Amino acid sequence: MSTTTETAIGIRPFEVEISDEKIEELRSRIEATRWPTKELVDDWSQGVRLSLLQGLARYWTNTYDFGRIEARLNALPQFTSEIDGLEIHFIHARSVHEGALPLIITHGWPGSVLEMTEVIGPLTDPTSHGGTAEDAFHVVIPSIPGYGFSQAPTEAGWDSARIAGAWAELMTRLGYTHYVAQGGDQGAGVTDAMGRLAPDGLAGVHFNFLDAVPKELLMAALNIRLAFSHDDRDQLSKVLATIMRGYIAEMGEHPQTIGYSLMDSPIGLAAWMLDHDADSYEKISRAFLDGEATGGLTRDTVLDNITLYWLTGTGASTSRLYWETGRAGTASIKNPPPHVKLPVAYTVFPDELFQAPRHWVKNAYHNLIYYNEAEKGGHFAAWEQPEIFAAELRAAFKTLRNGSGS
């Protein structure tokens, strides 16, 4: 074996193999879909629209290449390693540049490692993507337990904090002694927990979603009339609208119940996954119905992600993370975790669910070293705008490149 990582103890190379039988079964289920009648409105206010999902189903069965997932993932160096009792799947792409900064990126829901693959090039090979050798990263992209090809927990307790501990162990196993971490969505929760855990070697974190909010936002809501501007109130109402969502309540409270549907109906799964936020919904809708993709949110990549969830049979296990998050959130009210003292960088994407003002972020993370509003991109920033996303990470972590990477 040629690299140090492949020979490290307990780390095994991994290749995706998907049987034709599974693909045929999926295809026949899509074709046998029993459709509901059309929604009674002319927008998405009753949920994912019939025309979109029927367009998606047509493309899925007629045009989509089911070999894409294998091809995309197997083109990357993939590994597994058992940590804390679970086999963790991860992509590990090292830069050719010496002194590259090691970076662990955590995906979210309804995402997967597939939402991150297009940032690997710009991050590990900056000279081919408008950057310099000093911008290079070694990139580690793990699948959260219960997601993709990582094993699903068989016991309760795999919340963000436990995942954060596993990520720290993974970076240590890979020999990284000075590294940074990044996340949005559920990945922001994991990365926030890493910041609080502050394991040896972690030099700083970057977020594109504010996950540390519950306590801070509660305080904000209480003081809203005294201290908050009109813009704050707008953002706060967006936050509350974000939280009061059926999918969050269902997965947060009864993940098993929705799990039966997500495991058994590909179209039910697709609908559940597309119904995330208005911006990404519109973008995905335009991709399928008008053939106009926004950045990386193409028909093929959207279906890659949905097909991955289906083929790995992870509808229920991915939902359970919300249950864990909910439980941990409740527990943290009584026993708050330590504050994040490490340097924190933050990028606001304009189409994100809410645009956290700088002082919110500063309030949650006192050691804020970087805050920027990107010009384009939404909730799935890395997926939709990989180059902008990569540029943000270069800028955010520039001052933290003071040590040797590995």
Next chain:
Amino acid sequence: MSATAAATEIREFQVEIPQKKIDDLRRRIAATRWPSKELVDDRSQGVQLAALKALADYWASEYDFGRIEERLNALPQFTTEIDGVEIHFIHVRSQHEDALPLIMTHGWPGSVIELLDSIGPLTDPTAYGGSADDAFDLVLPSLPGYGFSGEPAEVGWYTGRVAEAWAELMGRLGYTRYVAQGGDQGAAVTDDLAHQGPEGLIGVHLNLLRSALGTTEGLPAGSEQERAALEEIKTFRTSGFGYFLEQSTRPQTIGYSLLDSPVGLAGWMLDHDTDSYYKIAGAFVDGKPTGGLTRDHVLDNITFYWLTATGASAARSYWEGGRAAAQAAGKAPPPVTVPVGFTTFPGEIFRAPRSWAEQVYPTLTYFHEADRGGHFAAWEEPELFSEELRAAFGSLRNGRTS
């Protein structure tokens, strides 16, 4: 026949289910792709794998798919078009003269199926320990979008519009003096009907205090009972409230699953409230049904949803509820002037104290706490439920009823 006569025509109805549909359902159940087991030993992550697997086993191997046809076709069923939607209803007249006409509305995840076993005690009381003076003429409509009623093709069918349709239905049936009853969504329809106070409506009975599920603001919270009820509502709103929020905001999204996966549909329907969940799980896993909540009855109802393909259209009724609540915010409806009866069943989502029922309904004339029964009171305890209606409406039987 004139155009208006045709429009208000009442037609007889029989259920016919093609074998092809049953074969497809069976095939889908057998082909279920199951998730791994939940990571807890109770309902706290949702419907447990063991319960749903036991249900699927029974559904595929022992359940008699002819039951729905048989049970429904044994009853006089009709349809009539009201406000543009074909309404399906069961109409059982008592043999006793001066029986009191009663329109009862089912809820979600129920259907007319949940009310079938109360038909005997209500229409034929002498065969069930009552007297001829206890008799009702019974009308059991299917809500629009549920069962064999047509589904709305436009928004706006909130419970208030359903209530108007029910008043029209009772008028078409020639009833000039009648009462109404409901729990769950049926309580919402019946509450709206009471506020509308159409001519002929002389009283209502409810077994769910609908308004308290929306807001408990202003309700007394001093007594132990009142505090317990508040706590029960809080528990409901934080443990398994997802279905409510999802159906109220995204009925189409969950609709895809409910139309396409029988086991997904069954899981969604069983996940209503803690009490009924454990009773139904007990029926399937331990073979110990509670009252009328037997394996066959539970599967009659789920199969009924599947075969009528109403997962999405039924869910939309919650969306209408949410929209109507938003539009009505700050506007008080006309007061209820007819007498109101209320029964609190001990296994209900929350046990509404008398003080709450009195505050919400100043015209409360009957309040009682039943010994047994839960959210699906008519289904679980049809005789007890019927006794409640006899008692609640006893004082309103002073005139000719039709």
